Amino acid sequence: MKKRTKIILLTAGILLLIIISAGIYTYNAIFKPFDHPETVYIYIDEEKSYDKVIDQLQEKAGIPNERIFNLLADRMKYINNIKTGRYAIKPGTTMLDAIRLLRSGVQEPVNLTFNNIRNMESLAGRLSSQLMADSLSLLEALTNPDIAAGYGFNSQTFGAMFIPNTYQVYWDTSVKGLTDRMKKEYDAFWNSNRKKRAEDIGLTPLEVSTLASIVEEEATYADEYPIVAGLYLNRIKRGMRLEADPTVKFAVGDPTLRRILFKHLEVESPYNTYKNDGLPPGPIRIPSIQGIDAVLNPVSHNYLFMCAKDDLSGRHNFAVTHAEHARNARAYQRALNERRIY
Known part of the structure; x- marks a missing residue:
């Protein structure tokens, strides 16, 4: 009996050790x-x-x-x-x-960043690379006139609602959730101070965004933005056409054009500011905050004309008179000819 008890106790001990282990x-x-x-x-x-x-x-x-x-x-x-x-x-x-x-389901948000966006296709691609939503779904929404109208925009102006910046969002946010957020950010961006500045220069917020998009396409360097903005505002005040080369490039569908020819100036498009008065119907790219603020805070001067410098640095010569501008233009055309840029 004692032997059996010992065996039972030993077995139990081993099982207990196994269980504990x-x-x-x-x-x-x-x-x-x-x-x-x-x-x-x-x-x-x-x-x-x-x-x-x-x-x-x-x-x-x-x-x-x-x-x-x-x-x-x-x-x-x-x-x-x-x-x-x-x-x-x-x-x-x-x-x-x-x-x-x-x-x-407690997520870590992503820092959604977009800038230097030319069109809705680029925007959809940039957003989809950072979110769960695919680029096709985003593009369908970004180019849907009914969705644009729901936020108070149209197909030509919808891009202005997307203010380039960095935003914290959830990676799996829906397309509608994202556009709702962008409208909220747009309304916050256009605060009373910016609206007052727009009113002071005689433009609506959408017109400011449109002009900012032209300024950014025209000027390679950001320090020229306020100068270029002031020039275009001077032309608007005088009732002159903008005659902005970037709008011609947009009208012909080729933003890479190095040389604007007379045939380009004759293209029929509401975006061609050589043939139409005032601003085009919407931005020709999605303008940056820096570009928008440059239009809202332009440099005060008397310039009415601008032409790329003949050193092809991307900077500009500014002029008050057409005669001065013509000299600058001839120098630039000569530089293009010498470099066989046609």
Whole structure:
């Protein structure tokens, strides 16, 4: 009897040690941090694939124990409750922490940045490279006249609503969520001070954006923006046509033109400011904050004409009289001829 009791006690002891060891192993596995020295990001798209989540975690962070992770995910009902988004797995995060984070849907926002945008196609591409939304869905929205009208714009002016800057948004934000946010940012940008400045120079906010887009296309260097803006405003005040070469390039559909010929000046388009009075119907690119503020705060001068310098530096000679401008233009044309730029 004593021998049997000893065997039972020994067996029980061994089982207890096994249970304790298994418990310690499981506990350590559950609470062992991921093996990565810095924050990594997990992206979950609309497919909501658990396998892809596992692949990303394994590749970027190194799952301490994939088998236990799967058991935890199943027990915590995460596998069938996957949420889209961008999630930060920080150093020290355990498997339990990670599952709780992913299941909660508490995301890390992205810094959405866009600038130097020429058209809606470029904007859609830039946005889609930073968000879950694909470029086609974005482009369809950005070129939809009904959507533009819903925000108080039209197809020609909709680009002005997108103020180039850096914005914190969620990676999986919807297209509508994004355009709503951009309208909110547009309204905040056009505060009472900027509206007052626009009124002082006799333009609406949309007209300011349109003129800013021309200024930016005309001037290579930002320090010339306020000077160029002042020149165009002088022409507007005098009832002169803008005669801005960038609007001709836009009208003919070739922003790379180095030389504007007479045939280009004759193109029939509401954007051709050599043939039409006033501003074109909308921006010829998405203007920057710097460009807009240059129009709102122009340099005061008497210049009415401008011409690229004959050193082809991208800077301009400014003139008050047409005779002075003609001399500058001849020098520039001569420089183009010498370099065989046609």
